[in-house]
Amino acid sequence: MEVAVRVESSRRVAEAIFFLKSIGSQIMTVETSEHVALNVIEDKATCLRIDSVRSTTEAGSGHPTSCASAAEIMSVLFYSVMRYDPHDPHNRDSDVFVLSKGHAAPILYAAWAEAGAFPRERLLTLRKIDSDLEGHPTTLLPFVDVATGSLGQGLSVGVGMATHAKQFDHSDQRIFVLMGDGESAEGSIWEAAQWASLHKLSNLCAVIDINRLGQSQPTTLQWELEIYKARWEAFGWQALLVDGHSIPDLLGAFEAAARVIDRPTIVLARTLKGKGLIGIEGLEGWHGKALDKPTAAKVIAELESQLSGADEDWKPHLPVTLRSSSQTTAKSDTSSGENPPYVIGGEEVATRKGFADGLAALANTDPRVVVLDGDVMNSTYTEEFKKAAPDRFLEGYIAEQNIIGMAMGLAVRGKVPFASLFSCFVTRAYDFIRLAAISQLNLKIVGTHCGVSIGEDGPTQMGLEDLAMSCAQPDFTVLYPADATSAWKATVIIAEKSGPCYLRLGRPKSAILYDPGEQFAIGKCKVLRKSGKDSALVVAGGVTVFEALAAYDRLQRDGIAIRVIDLFSVQPIDRDELIASAHAANGYCDHR
């Protein structure tokens, strides 16, 4: 059978092709009836350049040349390709744009203003201390899902979002990620590339703005587009070379991206840094520099002269379907009903096992929970969750940065991702964790095999800096349970707590300290031993709680009483109880 296809929305093309192919058809031609006049897109690109220059010059700093190279890419995406509602950017059916090259923030802000999200005048508040239009995008802005500006993170976030749309929300949402060429040297890019092609994320389309110039010099590959192409194709992507300032080229590439059904697409766009900024185009030494006012005036006048004055009656292309909620998965309300099965005086159980059992229980009660593994599921026991909810278990392999980046993308879309790793390897993704914290994303990082108690595997396998790492981040909840019961409860607690959390877990089996019904809370410790005549306070966490209890027993025999606390919540810390206990143990010194 041969079919000539004509569909109203380019959005439906890939779907139609897929269906027709599945019934044995051969696709001959594909056309769509949607288009925006080219000169409208061109004018909008020029406006984006003008706004980028104007706002950075007003601020006296910023990256106008990194914006200018991307003007046509942004214009084509925002005013022709993407389907979204500028007034409801989180809508689950809207296409998503991630500006991985976060230093091009001014053109991101200009694009949303031009789309009607907020008044253009506000662009002139860029980089002011009381403005949410910061030097690099943050989630203070409704249209920014994750903070960017540490390069090489946006693609992994996009992979998480694309996975959500394809695997969990079954939406035809498309995810676009704009990267710089300098940032494509970051290894995390290739972790994301690998995962995206393995999972055939055809709803993901990334663009590299190949303007040849980094901050301080030309990039490694400069304009060697064929090498870029060979690399991305070797990683399983559809790779398309385009002139990044040609609107028809870009439109064609995004059309081709929408039609491929078995792989993600990378658009390799050859551009000029500072394109359109007269006297600055393609020059070195102009990264991260605002134009002075006379230069800006000249540049803007030249840009304004290029405007065609085309009919500006542009309207956003809304998604075909528009479902109301951006929260795609509701939590069931049954999650707190269950209790862990461990018994005081019973078998010893590792805290990692307590976590995994709690997580497996959540598999049934909280459909928001998704687990990401770094090829350690048989040591962290998250294989139990995989058995219970295989569709919500994502194997991230040995690529921790991409795992955390995907978790960031999933968190943005309303999932509660648990990224489960050996604690020592959490260090690999610290820069991602930093941006997750700045964005206050609802992701959960679980580090097992912490501390020296892992023993004979040696120091490279010991997670010793994980507490310093996580506690140094703003508003990060950090729990360190001592036994399997509290680990089970901590798992449920962090699933319910909104915001970034870190759960620290040990490898060895240990005794059960708490009854199944014991209540735990963030910010609350447990006083395990106390008397009216305590002469010292010992605050312990995890495996050290058992050492503290052993010390208590030993000292008891000599008639010395000490107070022993199981800290449980490292951040926030139980300040009141600690001060009160220290007072009681005669050890608190208050100079106020």
Place this chain on the structure above:
Amino acid sequence: MEVAVRVESSRRVAEAIFFLKSIGSQIMTVETSEHVALNVIEDKATCLRIDSVRSTTEAGSGHPTSCASAAEIMSVLFYSVMRYDPHDPHNRDSDVFVLSKGHAAPILYAAWAEAGAFPRERLLTLRKIDSDLEGHPTTLLPFVDVATGSLGQGLSVGVGMATHAKQFDHSDQRIFVLMGDGESAEGSIWEAAQWASLHKLSNLCAVIDINRLGQSQPTTLQWELEIYKARWEAFGWQALLVDGHSIPDLLGAFEAAARVIDRPTIVLARTLKGKGLIGIEGLEGWHGKALDKPTAAKVIAELESQLSGADEDWKPHLPVTLRSSSQTTAKSDTSSGENPPYVIGGEEVATRKGFADGLAALANTDPRVVVLDGDVMNSTYTEEFKKAAPDRFLEGYIAEQNIIGMAMGLAVRGKVPFASLFSCFVTRAYDFIRLAAISQLNLKIVGTHCGVSIGEDGPTQMGLEDLAMSCAQPDFTVLYPADATSAWKATVIIAEKSGPCYLRLGRPKSAILYDPGEQFAIGKCKVLRKSGKDSALVVAGGVTVFEALAAYDRLQRDGIAIRVIDLFSVQPIDRDELIASAHAANGYCDHR
């Protein structure tokens, strides 16, 4: 001109080809007269398997199957290809082997024992608490240059070493790195791959032991060797597919690696996990598991039956040249003569500028100093060093993990590498920094643009966790100078201090606090304001010193005296002065 070449050492082949090509010759045939009998190499591979099983079974833990897949690779490298002195592994002319897949430690130990570095009996101390044969290799062992076991780091370390041999030591040393297939999912691999091909490191040869199985499941690419090949070739490497258990195949590949002169080589070795371990070969579920004693006995008996009993009179192939010292560059003794040029009351200068000026001064006085940049040299001012010593300036582009990994490799070879980055992006390489600290390598990490004082670039560009990160590492020196003079001095101090150091620097210009002749020391603070009636002690660092001094002035007007300390050395901290000052300011509480 046409030449038939016959040379005595395969080591000289690439050199001869290079020379002959440079005079316009065409190379027709290349032969070498060196060889080891195949059955000797085969027997040694079998012995390595036996020792790996024996030691892990004795320990009751470890990774025998990950050793077994690599037995022929190790045997060919250690007993035919590499030129080294087992009793002087650090010799600058010895070939270098980096076991990036650190969990295969037992076969590394077996290989060195078999080569004569230590008695084979000691292998049975594997993983014992008082043995230096730890579960993953550490630098306690003379033949281990860097600790490994966090996957995906060895290649960058090898890149640093290969760069040293090629660019600084002009030696014909070759660097071999053995990776696992699971670890090749780490993005850092591709950062290293990119740099190595850009710099045509033909003295670098990496091997991937493609045994198809990760820890908890098959790897992403399993045995899709053509995809591996396409990726590595796209990254500019010579990629060779071999049967990893065929000794002739492996010999041929290493020969081909030695002959290529314009690129590094990757040997993609298809192997079987657990190869030769009867009943376990190629099975899932056997990662990181020791065989029980009866199984081990059966496996060892089978292996022993395969020994040909070939003449065991094997001798190590020593390097052609053998220079005595492993310290390849001596420090000049003139570095401390100079002082910084800044004047109290003179122009304001940023601490990053003080660092860069100090570094540029070191360019002339300390030939060990090498600078690595992450495309920020125009903001960190390390471009000054580049001008002074262009051959010792390495541009690492936006790939922080590889930058720190290369610095590790350079430090091993006696250089004093300064890796200079924005402090916020140091987070990207935290796992590498962790292993550098465990290895106590002599590398210097410099983080500029720290703290909120960078201002309008926004929170993603603010390095706020760098102190927590660096101070959480063992024996890491951490300095945080307040003015350009102390930053200049701190730079010289850490260049002279052996071991890992972190230098924290700010972006804004600030006043000069210290005379050029002021002396600074690790572990020593500066008391800037004191009196006999101080009612508070303010300890400040970096930009906050100026705020503390302003507070001092303000309080002086109200007749309140405070003591102000510029901490300078964050780790180690000046415990004695802080306690004494706290006492003097009536604020120290000692319950001892």
